[in-house]
Amino acid sequence: MFDEMTEKGYQPNLIVYSTVLKGLSETGNTDRAVRFLRLMEGRGYEPNIVAYSTVIDCLCKNGLLKEALDLFSEVKVKGIRPNIITYNCLIHGMCNLGQQExxxxxxxEMVDNNISINIDxxxxxIDALCKEGTISKAVETIDMMRKQGIEPNVVTYNTLVDAHCKEGMVFEAEDIIDTMIKRGIEPNVVTYNTLVNGHCLQxxxxxxxxxxxxxxxKGCEPDIVTxxxxxxxxxxxKRLDxxxxxxxEISLKGPIPDTVTYSTLLQRMFQLGRVSTACELFRKMLASGQVPDLVTCSILLNGLGKTGDIEEALKLFQAMRNSGLELDIVLYTILIDGLxxxxxxxxxxELFHQLSDNGLKPDVYTYCIMINGLCKEGLPDEAYRLFGSMGDNDCLPDSCCYNVMIRxxxxxxxxxxxxxxLTEMVDKGFSADIxxxxxxMDLIIHSNKSILL
Structure with missing residues (x-):
C-alpha cells in the first residue's frame, strides 16, 4: 500500500514514515524495518531518535543484539542523543541474552550522560539479576537506585519476593513484603500469588x-493464577479432594478455569487411578468452551494408555487429528507406548510408520519404545533392523537404546x-544399566561357562 501511494505521486511526511516503521517493527519484521529506515534516509528524511529506538527495540526483541548495538553506535556518531527508551530497549535485550554485566x-553510561533513569x-x-540467581547483585542495584533518588515500586518488590521464593527463602520473602507495606506500598495479586507459590513449592x-x-x-481478589x-x-x-x-469454588463464582487448571487436575486424577473422574472432568472442560492444548492432550493420552484404556486413547487421538490440532512427536510416542x-x-x-507421512521424525525415546515393544512380542530380529535404521533419521542410539536392545x-x-x-556399546562409551x-549375571550364573569367553 505504501509503495502504491508513492507511485501515485503521494509524498509521505515524517509522521507517515514513522507510523509505517512502527507497524513493521511491531510485527517483528526486522529486515523490512531496517530497509524502511534506510529508505527514509535515502529519501531525505533523517529519522529521529523515536524512529531509531523503534528499530533498535525490534532488533533486541528478535535477539539481534549486535545489530541493535551497531545501529545504536550509528545514532551516536550522527550526533543524535539516545533517550531513556533507547537505553531501556538495549538493557532489556542484553538481559534477555544473559548479559547483565x-x-x-x-x-x-546513562548516568554519565545525564540521561534521566526511571524505575522501569x-x-x-533487577529482574534479570534475580532470574540469573544473583539476588545479592539485585539488592546492590536497588541500593544504587535509591542513591539516585528512585524508590522501589510494587514491581521491584514482587521481583525480589519471587526470587526469594524460588530459592526456598520464603521467610525472607515475607520480610520483604513486610518492608514494602511499611514503606506504604500495598501488595497486589502478583505479590500474593508469588508467596502462595513459594509455600506450595515447599x-x-x-x-x-x-x-x-x-x-x-485484604480485598485482593484471587485470580485464575492464584x-x-x-x-x-x-x-x-496428593490432596485431591x-x-x-x-x-x-471457581466454577461457581469465577474466575473461569483455564487449560492449566484442568490439566493439573487431570494429571493428578490419572496418577491416582481415577480414570472415570478424569474423563468426566475433560467432558466438562469441553462443555465450558475451553480448547485443550497439546499439554492437556498428552496428559489424557498418557493417562488412558497407562490405565490400559487404549480404545478411548485411540478415539481421543483420532478426535485430535480431526480437530486440526498440530500433533507433535511426543503425542505419537505416548500412543505408540500405550499400544x-x-x-x-x-x-x-502402523502408527510409527505414519510419522514420516505427517512430517515427523521419531526421536531416541520413540525408537526405544518401539524396539522394546517388538522384543516383548518375540520379534527381536525386526527390533534389531529398526535399531540399525536409526541413523537414517539422524537419530543415533544412546545408552538407553543399547540397553533396551540388549535386554x-x-x-x-x-x-x-x-x-x-554389549561390546559395541562399551566401545561407544556407554555402559550397561542395572x-x-x-x-x-543371571545368565553367567546359570551357565556352565562364561558367555563372555
Whole structure:
C-alpha cells in the first residue's frame, strides 16, 4: 500500500514514515524495518531518535543484539542523543541474552550522560539479576537506585519476593513484603500469588491457604493464577479432594478455569487411578468452551494408555487429528507406548510408520519404545533392523537404546547377539544399566561357562 501511494505521486511526511516503521517493527519484521529506515534516509528524511529506538527495540526483541548495538553506535556518531527508551530497549535485550554485566555498564553510561533513569530501567536489570540467581547483585542495584533518588515500586518488590521464593527463602520473602507495606506500598495479586507459590513449592499447603485467605481479607481478589497455583499445590501433595473443592469454588463464582487448571487436575486424577473422574472432568472442560492444548492432550493420552484404556486413547487421538490440532512427536510416542504395552504391536508399527507421512521424525525415546515393544512380542530380529535404521533419521542410539536392545536379545535367548552388542556399546562409551547387568549375571550364573569367553 505504501509503495502504491508513492507511485501515485503521494509524498509521505515524517509522521507517515514513522507510523509505517512502527507497524513493521511491531510485527517483528526486522529486515523490512531496517530497509524502511534506510529508505527514509535515502529519501531525505533523517529519522529521529523515536524512529531509531523503534528499530533498535525490534532488533533486541528478535535477539539481534549486535545489530541493535551497531545501529545504536550509528545514532551516536550522527550526533543524535539516545533517550531513556533507547537505553531501556538495549538493557532489556542484553538481559534477555544473559548479559547483565554489559547491561550494568550501559546503565552507568546513562548516568554519565545525564540521561534521566526511571524505575522501569532498574526493574529490567533487577529482574534479570534475580532470574540469573544473583539476588545479592539485585539488592546492590536497588541500593544504587535509591542513591539516585528512585524508590522501589510494587514491581521491584514482587521481583525480589519471587526470587526469594524460588530459592526456598520464603521467610525472607515475607520480610520483604513486610518492608514494602511499611514503606506504604500495598501488595497486589502478583505479590500474593508469588508467596502462595513459594509455600506450595515447599509443600506447605496450610501456609499457602493462610496467604490465600489473607489476600481475600485484604480485598485482593484471587485470580485464575492464584487458584491454579493452589490446586497444583494440593495435587502435588496428593490432596485431591481439597483441590476439587477449590475447583468447584471457581466454577461457581469465577474466575473461569483455564487449560492449566484442568490439566493439573487431570494429571493428578490419572496418577491416582481415577480414570472415570478424569474423563468426566475433560467432558466438562469441553462443555465450558475451553480448547485443550497439546499439554492437556498428552496428559489424557498418557493417562488412558497407562490405565490400559487404549480404545478411548485411540478415539481421543483420532478426535485430535480431526480437530486440526498440530500433533507433535511426543503425542505419537505416548500412543505408540500405550499400544505396545497393550500388546497391539501391529497398530503401534502402523502408527510409527505414519510419522514420516505427517512430517515427523521419531526421536531416541520413540525408537526405544518401539524396539522394546517388538522384543516383548518375540520379534527381536525386526527390533534389531529398526535399531540399525536409526541413523537414517539422524537419530543415533544412546545408552538407553543399547540397553533396551540388549535386554530384548537376552529375553529372546539371543545370547551371542546380546554379547556382541554389549561390546559395541562399551566401545561407544556407554555402559550397561542395572537391569541389563543383572540379566547378564543371571545368565553367567546359570551357565556352565562364561558367555563372555
Amino acid at each position: 554489559e547491561a550494568t555498564k550501559l546503565l552507568n 530501567t532498574y526493574n529490567i536489570l 509443600n506447605k499447603m496450610d501456609k499457602a491457604r493462610k496467604v490465600f485467605n489473607l489476600m481475600i481479607e 487458584y491454579s497455583t493452589m490446586i497444583n499445590g494440593y495435587c502435588k501433595g 481439597e483441590a476439587m473443592e477449590l475447583f468447584h 505396545c504395552k497393550a500388546g497391539h504391536i501391529e497398530f503401534a508399527k 530384548g536379545f537376552l529375553c529372546n535367548s539371543y545370547t551371542s547377539k546380546a554379547t556382541q552388542l 537391569i541389563t547387568a543383572t540379566l547378564f
